Structures are given as C-alpha cells and as structure tokens.
Amino acid sequence: MNLVAQFAVEYKVPCDKCPLRDCSVFRPLSDGELDLLSDFKIGEFKVEGGATLFAEGVRSDQLFTVLQGWAFRYKTLEDGRRQIINFILPGDFIGLQSTLDAEMEHSVETLTAASFCTFPRKRLTDFFARSPRLAFDVTWLAAREERVLDEHLLSLGRRTARERAAYYLAHLFVRAEEVGLAVEGRVRFPFTQQHLADALGLSLVHTNKILRRLTYDQLVEWEHGLFRSPNLAGLAELGGFDLEARRERPLL
Amino acid sequence: MNLVAQFAVEYKVPCDKCPLRDCSVFRPLSDGELDLLSDFKIGEFKVEGGATLFAEGVRSDQLFTVLQGWAFRYKTLEDGRRQIINFILPGDFIGLQSTLDAEMEHSVETLTAASFCTFPRKRLTDFFARSPRLAFDVTWLAAREERVLDEHLLSLGRRTARERAAYYLAHLFVRAEEVGLAVEGRVRFPFTQQHLADALGLSLVHTNKILRRLTYDQLVEWEHGLFRSPNLAGLAELGGFDLEARRERPLL
DNA sequence: CGTTCTATTGAATAACGTCAAGGACGGTGG
DNA sequence: CCACCGTCCTTGACGTTATTCAATAGAACG
Secondary structure (H helix, E strand, O other), rough: OEEEOOEEEEOOOOOHHHOOOOOOOOOOOOOOHHHHHHHHEEEEEEEEEEEEEEOOOOOOOEEEEEEEEOOOEEEEEOOOOEEEEEEOOOOOOOOOOOOOOOOOOOOEOOOOOOEEEEEEHHHHHHHHHHHHHHHHHHHHHHHHHHHHHHHHHHHHOOOOOOHHHHHHHHHHHHHHHHHHOOEEEEEEOOOOOHHHHHHOOHHHHHHHHHHHHHHHOOEEEEEOOOOOOOOOHHHHHHHHHOOOOOOOOOOO | OOOOOOOOOOOOOOHOOOOHHOOOEEEEOHHHHHHHHHOOOOEEEEEOOOOEEOOOOOOOOOEEEEEEOOOOEEEEEEEEOEEEEEOOOOOOEEOOOOOOOOOOOOOEOOHHHHHHEEEEEEHHHHHHHEEEEEEHHHHHHHHHHHHHHHHHHHHHOOOOOHHHHHHHHHHHHHHHHHHOOEOEEEOOOOOOOHHHHHHHHHOHHHHHHHHHHHHHHOOOOOEEOEEOOOOOHHHHHHHHOOOOOOEEEEEO
C-alpha cells in the first residue's frame, strides 16, 4: 500500500482567492467567514494518482477539502471484496467520518494527482465556537453526504443494474459539471470499469455489458476516459435521478 | 397515508431527568449542557404505530429525539419499490437530513407507539452558538450516521444475502440492547419479514428462506416477534459485524 | 370462527456472477 | 520502427443467486 507521507506546504492560498469559489454551486461566504476559514486552514498538500490518503484502521488528525483531482472512498471485506462508497471531487470536504478518538473505518485513494487544503481536527471545536454559522455548514455538509448515501442505498437495494448504472453515471456527470470539470458536455472520468463496478455493487463483466447496452441505446458515451451523455434527460429518467434538484452548498 | 398531526404537549421532562441517560452508551453531559438542551427542547409528542412522521417531499421545521418506540426511515421508487435506510430506536436523533429550505427526501414511519422530544430547527444556529461542544456533538452524530450507512452500503453492494442478513440482525440486536431493550438476551423486533427484506434489499421470499436457514444453523431465533441469537459471536462473524467496537455517543 | 396479515414452501424464471479467451491500446526497450 | 508487455475492455458460455408466481399454513384480531 502506497501510504502517502502528508506534508504541509508553506504556500497557502487564502480562502477568498480559492478558484473553486467561482463555481455557482457554492454558497458565497462573508468576508469575516472567509478570514476565519483561512485562519483554520493550516496548509496544502499534493499527491500523485493512486496514493492512499487514509487507510482503514488508521487515525487522521486532519480534515481536508479537495482543491483539484479525483479520489474515492471505499471499504473492503477480509477476502478483498471492495465497495466504493463514493467518488470525491474538488470542493468535497472529507475526514469528518472519523472522530478524534476513533479509527477510520474506510480508506481513501486518489485516482489522479490531487491537491488538498488541510484543517487541524483539534481546532474544530474552536472553529465551531468562532462561527456558529460555519459550524452549521459543517453539520449541513455531513447531513447532505448522508442524503447522497441514502440515494445510493436505494440504488443498491432496489434499482436494477441498468437503472443503477444510469443513476450513478448521471449523478457523477452532474457533480463533475458543477465544479467546472465539463468541457463541451464532456467530462474526463479517471477511473476504470472495475471502479464503477465496485461502486455499483456489480461484477466487472456485468457492468461492462450494461455499459455497452447503455451505449447502444445512445444514453452514454465513454471512450478513452472521456464521458458524455447524448441524452442526459433520458439517462436521468431511466435512473430516477432528479436533474432539477437544487444543489447549492457551502464550500469549506 | 396516515400523516400525523404533530402536537406539542405541555408536559416536558427536563433533559437531566431523561430516563435514557442511564444507558451507558450515552456520553454524560455537564449540568450546563443539560440546561441548554432543556431550553432548546420545546415539547414532546406521542404517536401510535404505523404513523407517518415525515413524508417524502414534505418539509419539517422540527428535529426529534426518540424517547421510546421503533420507527424506520425509507425511500421509495415511483413503482413502489421500497428501501428501508435504517431503523430508528430510542436515543436516535432525527430530522437533520433535511435542511431549512429543502424538502425531505425520505419518509419516516413508526412501527410501534412512539414518543419524541422536539426541537425547533430555526433555533439550531442559536443552539450552536451557545454551546460549540453540543454543536460538535450534533455534527458528530451526523458523521456517525454516515459511518453506519457506509457499512450498509458495503453490505448491499458486496455481502451475500446470508452475510447481509447476519450483519443486519447482529447490528439491530446490539443497537436495541444498548438502549436497554433486551430482556434476558431477547429483543422484541416490531417489524415483519417484509420490513427486513426492504432493509436488506432482498425479496420477501428469499429473506424468509435465508432466515429459516440461519435458524436451522442455530444463529438466530425469531418467533412471535421475539428475537434472540443463540450464538451472537457466530452471527457477527458470519456477517462481519464488529462486536467489540466502542459505541459511546452523545444523546441530545 | 371467519377475516386478514404474516410466514412458509416449491417450482419456474430472470438477473447476475464466474470462467475463459481474445482484442484494443498505450508504453517501453531494442 | 517494431516486438513485447501490461492494463483495461469485450464477449460468449455456463453456473449460481435471487426473484416472481402460486399455493398453503399459521397467528392475530376482532
């Protein structure tokens, strides 16, 4: 396992200069909030693709916001079966799932070179005290994550493989688009069909067959890592994904 | 749909007198915290079994802590397929999943007569301001919920039906035991096999067959609603459920 | 004691997984 | 430039798991 030595970098972008804030999905913060956030932030770091950020059973004393790059969060069973819980994109806040004294119960691995802002977990209570509003935002983000997992639970439990794939691809595409990763309706998906299979709870072979059929039905195109949907509305409808839902959220 | 008219009751147990606090799973609060919590609490209410507390697409301006009774949270697809996200037991804090301005994306229904403490969602920010520590607890609870869902996602995606059932039953039994619902190693499970099937993402028929086999293998007994495991360690091992994990948590 | 849920079981069918074998593609070294 | 290799993708054949359909038995409830 390629466990990364995390090193804080002196270079530190002030949060009000964060390029991600230009994305309209993110709720604007007041100047005071931005200062506070900048103060809470202790550094940045960058890792290559394929790096393990957290490992199951390892503690982390930091929280992260993804600046750029893709990663994924997963759990495994003893015999190696892997379930990808979610993909992690720029703007996502991670690390909350573990507590001060508890071990991480999942692993996080990068798919591409990626960079992160880091926040010290120890100062979270202080941070909460200084801005109840931002504290509420953190809680809100945790609750939002939970809602996303609710939906995936519904997928894994009750949607057919085809619906599930349609839902997930629509979901991923929209998420990527929100943070400016789409160019002319195309998004680079930096993962393999095996990753997708592990997210959908399907075998690789079956995932491939379903993907081929979705392609044949002109609902998706995914070649050389580049994804687009010739019929996003149709894809979303098949998967039961709500394209209209408001997705505004805070960015920490 | 039997949507309940929620009525606040004058009668109001102070939080420091809450009988649930005697359970050792719950982290003790300071006197100041208990006062603050009592102040945040605006009332109690009680509903019969089979009542719909929240409905998909309906807003709620309250948060709840379950005082007694069982409920479950679920989502449905248009054609009626239902996925139970989780069961809700005494001590559970619910309602955080929706936000001030967003609609509920799930429903909650009681399985038994149940009573709840209610907190006004509008005053949550004020509550956060007055105790960063309790604010952190709320966040922590949300993050903990997410960890539980992670594990269920792993179950639905990667565990066989048999493992999944074993995991879930062990999980439910331990949760019930934690809040004092076990009598001589037995817990009343107030739901049907259909509910369990909807939680496991399986059909009723298959759930029944697996249950019968677990019974034959002397891992579970579940008759007339009364559940026990003659071999909890074996059940947990089959399901990959960690009996040793620390489960202490705050109670709000 | 009927009526209505709920649980149980067998049989037929559909969905999905496993095994196995190629094919496409990009990188690497000669 | 080309042979070689590794990774990922693709496809068919076949086995397993889970679903659906159908029918009955058992409990719970007036």
